[in-house]
Amino acid sequence: MQLSKESRIYVAGHRGLVGSAVVRALQQRGHRNLLCRSHEQLDLTDQAAVRRFFSDERPEAVILAAARVGGIHANNARPALFIRDNLVIQDNVIDAAYRSGVVKLVFLGSSCIYPKLAPQPIKEEYLLTGPLEPTNESYAVAKIAGVKMCQAYRREYGFNAISLMPTNLYGPGDNFDLLNSHVLPALIRRFHEAKLRGDPSVTVWGTGAPRREFLHVDDLADAVLYLLHSYDAEPIINIGWGQDVTIRELAELVLCAVGYRGRLVFDASKPDGTPRKLLDTTRLTGLGWKPRIPLKAGIQSTYAWFQEHAAEARL
Numbered sequence: 001m002q003l004s005k006e007s008r009i010y011v012a013g014h015r016g017l018v019g020s021a022v023v024r025a026l027q028q029r030g031h032r033n034l035l036c037r038s039h040e041q042l043d044l045t046d047q048a049a050v051r052r053f054f055s056d057e058r059p060e061a062v063i064l065a066a067a068r069v070g071g072i073h074a075n076n077a078r079p080a081l082f083i084r085d086n087l088v089i090q091d092n093v094i095d096a097a098y099r100s101g102v103v104k105l106v107f108l109g110s111s112c113i114y115p116k117l118a119p120q121p122i123k124e125e126y127l128l129t130g131p132l133e134p135t136n137e138s139y140a141v142a143k144i145a146g147v148k149m150c151q152a153y154r155r156e157y158g159f160n161a162i163s164l165m166p167t168n169l170y171g172p173g174d175n176f177d178l179l180n181s182h183v184l185p186a187l188i189r190r191f192h193e194a195k196l197r198g199d200p201s202v203t204v205w206g207t208g209a210p211r212r213e214f215l216h217v218d219d220l221a222d223a224v225l226y227l228l229h230s231y232d233a234e235p236i237i238n239i240g241w242g243q244d245v246t247i248r249e250l251a252e253l254v255l256c257a258v259g260y261r262g263r264l265v266f267d268a269s270k271p272d273g274t275p276r277k278l279l280d281t282t283r284l285t286g287l288g289w290k291p292r293i294p295l296k297a298g299i300q301s302t303y304a305w306f307q308e309h310a311a312e313a314r315l
């Protein structure tokens, strides 16, 4: 789709990790007509309010980065909340966008939509080929429904909705709450606090051997805008760095970035989780996009952001 600097673009979830990065990227490119509403101003589970917003504001493009998101603990403890909120948010936004004449919508899914035991690296066509990881099944089922809704609206109504599946993301604005956060921000916070207290060691669960992939959220935002402009088709697209690291390598990178001088200890009596999770990004690179921010530099800048924003960060 062709967007001008004046195009009305609605970024749903603009205060979150992904939404705030998309807003930064749009502003850097000179877009002046961004529509943003906080959760308090517009509850996306309220269908009447969402329809009113779309018919009043008439956005041309929508980035749907609002979702109920959480770590393994929150997902496991609140499956009803996660499936209900995510189904309702995406149903309200996608349908209202179509009805109000939005030209293009980008739906953000997640790598957890793929089967727990999918072959690695994970290709887009592995979707719905096996059982999901039980701990976040509710969230994943909602996201799969979002993908299918976008595809159905494209087929039946010709609505230009695309679905992108990012790998694990990190960066400024991340959630550093230890109960509810992902592994990378949790490690940043734990090493930081251990450094301040002068703790002799930090213990990380598991053997450190599992492999995971991480993408800086500014790279993700760049990919979202690239595909908003250039990709108009039904197949989902994985968005990742293309290579993974072990949890030990990740912890060592965070330890160095934080400048923690104590020891890193792995508690092998604790569960490791899935041995490997890496997205196949052949489809994405074939469309002409590549990530730019290496993990080491990305962790350093995220730690700098964390230090500067400790007061307002989600702790």
Ligand SMILES: NC(=O)c1ccc[n+]([C@@H]2O[C@H](COP(=O)([O-])OP(=O)(O)OC[C@H]3O[C@@H](n4cnc5c(N)ncnc54)[C@H](OP(=O)(O)O)[C@@H]3O)[C@@H](O)[C@H]2O)c1
Residues within 6 Å of the ligand: 012, 013, 014, 015, 016, 017, 018, 019, 038, 039, 040, 042, 043, 044, 045, 064, 065, 066, 067, 068, 069, 085, 089, 108, 109, 110, 111, 165, 166, 167, 168, 169, 170, 175, 182
């Ligand atoms: N973070 C990752 O590693 C990752 C990886 C892959 C995919 N993704 C996908 O990217 C998307 C955004 O994730 P994120 O990490 O940016 O999450 P996030 O930081 O938690 O942001 C989500 C945003 O959605 C808003 N929101 C939630 N419920 C709402 C509601 N009922 N009405 C209005 N706004 C609501 C939140 O506002 P409040 O905080 O005020 O509720 C928040 O600003 C999700 O679809 C997620 O699946 C994320």
